[in-house]
Amino acid sequence: MVTTSSSPLAPIPTSGATTEGSGAFQFPRLYSFPPFFNIQPVLSTRASQLASWSSLIQEYCRHHRIYTLTLVDALSTPLFNNSSLSRRLSLRDARAVIQWMTTTEGGNRAEWISAGNKKVKGEEGGEAGKCWIFWKKPEEWASALEEWVDRTGQKGVVLTLYEITESDATMKEEFYGMDPDLLSRSLSICVKRGKAQIFGGEGSEGVKFF
Amino acid sequence: MVDRSRRTPGLSSLTTSRISSSQYASHGASLRNQNTQSLSTQLSVFQSLLHNFAVTHAKDIRANPAFRAEFARMCSAIGVDFLASSHHREKGKDGDAGSIWAQMLGGSVNDFYFNLGVLIVEECRSTRAENGGLISVSEVKKRIQRGRGIGGGMEVSDDDITRAVESLSPLGSCFSIMKLGHRSLIRSVPKDLNTDQSTVLEAIQVLGYVTVSMLQLNLSWERPRAVAVIEDLMTDSLVWVDTQAGENEYWSPAFIGAAGVGNG
Numbered sequence: 001m002v003t004t005s006s007s008p009l010a011p012i013p014t015s016g017a018t019t020e021g022s023g024a025f026q027f028p029r030l031y032s033f034p035p036f037f038n039i040q041p042v043l044s045t046r047a048s049q050l051a052s053w054s055s056l057i058q059e060y061c062r063h064h065r066i067y068t069l070t071l072v073d074a075l076s077t078p079l080f081n082n083s084s085l086s087r088r089l090s091l092r093d094a095r096a097v098i099q100w101m102t103t104t105e106g107g108n109r110a111e112w113i114s115a116g117n118k119k120v121k122g123e124e125g126g127e128a129g130k131c132w133i134f135w136k137k138p139e140e141w142a143s144a145l146e147e148w149v150d151r152t153g154q155k156g157v158v159l160t161l162y163e164i165t166e167s168d169a170t171m172k173e174e175f176y177g178m179d180p181d182l183l184s185r186s187l188s189i190c191v192k193r194g195k196a197q198i199f200g201g202e203g204s205e206g207v208k209f210f
Numbered sequence: 211m212v213d214r215s216r217r218t219p220g221l222s223s224l225t226t227s228r229i230s231s232s233q234y235a236s237h238g239a240s241l242r243n244q245n246t247q248s249l250s251t252q253l254s255v256f257q258s259l260l261h262n263f264a265v266t267h268a269k270d271i272r273a274n275p276a277f278r279a280e281f282a283r284m285c286s287a288i289g290v291d292f293l294a295s296s297h298h299r300e301k302g303k304d305g306d307a308g309s310i311w312a313q314m315l316g317g318s319v320n321d322f323y324f325n326l327g328v329l330i331v332e333e334c335r336s337t338r339a340e341n342g343g344l345i346s347v348s349e350v351k352k353r354i355q356r357g358r359g360i361g362g363g364m365e366v367s368d369d370d371i372t373r374a375v376e377s378l379s380p381l382g383s384c385f386s387i388m389k390l391g392h393r394s395l396i397r398s399v400p401k402d403l404n405t406d407q408s409t410v411l412e413a414i415q416v417l418g419y420v421t422v423s424m425l426q427l428n429l430s431w432e433r434p435r436a437v438a439v440i441e442d443l444m445t446d447s448l449v450w451v452d453t454q455a456g457e458n459e460y461w462s463p464a465f466i467g468a469a470g471v472g473n474g
Contacts, residue, residue, distance in 0.1 A: 030340075033466045034419070034459065035450030045447040048339035087454055 025063045025078075028056055037087040039096050050100045053089075054109055057097070062135040067179035068113065071095065071129030091129065098131050109134050132182070141175060141186035146195050148173055149209040158199065158206045161187075272322055275367035282373060326366060326374040329354050331385065334398035341463040342447030343399030344411075347371050347387070349464070350396060368394065391415050395464060401446065406439045411462060414449065419459040 030036045030052050040046045060079045061067070071094050074080055081088040089097070101110035111132040136144065145164070149155060152169075164170060165178045175183070187207055190196035199206045270277045333353050337345055347368050354366055375396055378385045384400035391412045403411070409429065413420050425436035440460055443449040452459040 029466050030463075033450070033461060033463065034454070035452040035461045038451060038453050040450055042444050042447060044339055045342075045444075045450060048447075049450075052340070087452070 025060055027078075028052070028059075031056065031082060032085065034085055034087050037082065037085075037089050037093075039093045050097060050106065053097045054101050054106055057101070057133060058109060058135040061133045065177055066133065067182055069098075069129075069131055069133055071098065071131070073128070095129055098129070101133075102131075108137065136174070138182065138186045138189055141178070141182065142189040142193065142195075144173075144175060145186060146190060146193075146209065148175075155209050158208045160204075160206050164207075273365065275365055275370055278322075279367055279369040282369070323370070323374045323377050326354070326364075326370060327378045330371060330374055330396065331378070331398075334385070334396060338398060339447065342443075343397060343401075344448055344462075344464045345396050345398070346464050347394040347396060349466070371396075393465075399446075406435070407443055407448075410439050410443060410460075411448065411464075414460065414462045415465055418465070419452070419461045421457045421459055423457060 040049050098110045100106045113130040170176045196209045333350050375387050388395050388397050422436045449460040449462050
């Protein structure tokens with residue numbers, strides 16, 4: 001029996017995550033199924049299980065506006081730890097889920113973040129297992145940003161990155177409070193598409209859509 | 211009238227017997243005719259009554275699961291299966307196509323069950339990888355009532371689902387209802403469970419999960435037998451393993467959230 005820290009529904013404290021979640025997150029019914037917390041040995045079952053985990057993680061992160069997960073920390077949060085069942089996903093299994101999400105089969109819904117320059121052998125995303133969770137992929141964020149600029153008639157206007165993610169004007173948008181790294185990555189996709197241009201240097205960037 | 215017991219000698223007897231037999235025949239024919247007429251009158255009265263009933267209550271039949279079940283029960287009690295009778299479209303004497311029932315009920319009841327059948331097939335297919343093609347009727351009901359997308363979701367009863375699954379049988383598909391303990395399950399894979407497998411699933415349904423030693427103790431099975439059955443069920447995705455409880459526990463995804471699921 002695994003002893004678990006019983007934490008109530010609290011957003012996962014990760015870097016760049018805003019603690020904004022309206023109402024309690026509605027867990028899927030598999031979440032109350034104890035074997036869900038063991039990666040199944042039978043291949044066909046596992047495939048379906050991984051897909052279910054992937055959608056749970058995406059939905060959870062979308063609900064709590066989480067952009068990155070650090071697995072060692074996240075394991076004790078409700079996402080991976082069902083305290084009422086006393087069941088939790090092990091680090092190894094959680095890695096397997098994220099690893100699957102990074103593949104094309106898993107829809108590229110996650111990406112490991114390498115820890116600095118030091119190479120940790122064999123461990124993706126460093127020892128702590130840090131990764132992006134793309135409940136919207138950078139390309140999808142890029143499209144969302146383009147759509148927003150178009151909708152609000154701000155083409156040709158120079159916007160600061162702060163304005164995009166933190167101002168009152170974008171409070172209702174999905175990218176409000178977005179991770180700055182993910183934002184610049186999405187913006188650079190806009191640039192590649194020829195839809196935007198980035199000005200200024202580190203810390204004081206501005207962007208113009210056209 | 212000629213007395214038939216009296217045998218008249220000579221040729222005239224031949225004519226008499228011919229006459230009498232033709233008399234009998236015509237009388238019989240008229241009797242049959244009368245019977246048919248009165249029966250067809252009764253039938254048409256019955257049909258029109260049933261038609262009126264169906265038309266008046268069409269809304270209820272479609273909207274109210276309990277009412278629909280009663281209506282279906284009434285139809286089957288008087289020996290009419292409106293699902294079956296709607297399958298063959300026969301050309302009547304007066305050239306009308308379609309079954310009596312499709313005409314009378316405007317096809318709404320039939321269509322209801324066929325639509326429901328399609329939904330059931332969809333649900334079974336989408337969950338097959340997860341549960342190995344075995345899903346409880348109540349779970350399907352929940353999913354269908356929740357519906358998908360906007361405007362989805364409809365009010366159905368267990369009885370409706372059973373009937374709809376039965377209506378799929380002409381497709382020669384492998385969809386069937388199976389009983390396990392007091393629970394009905396829809397099986398959407400053609401594989402038959404053997405007795406041991408059914409026993410284990412039944413135990414899971416009652417207890418929530420089983421372990422190998424539980425099977426050994428309660429069913430006095432040898433360990434290899436219990437292990438083999440569990441492994442078979444695992445291979446077919448019919449049970450999932452939980453390794454976090456000391457001894458491995460085996461759970462069936464067909465019974466998620468069902469009563470009796472306790473905490474190991």
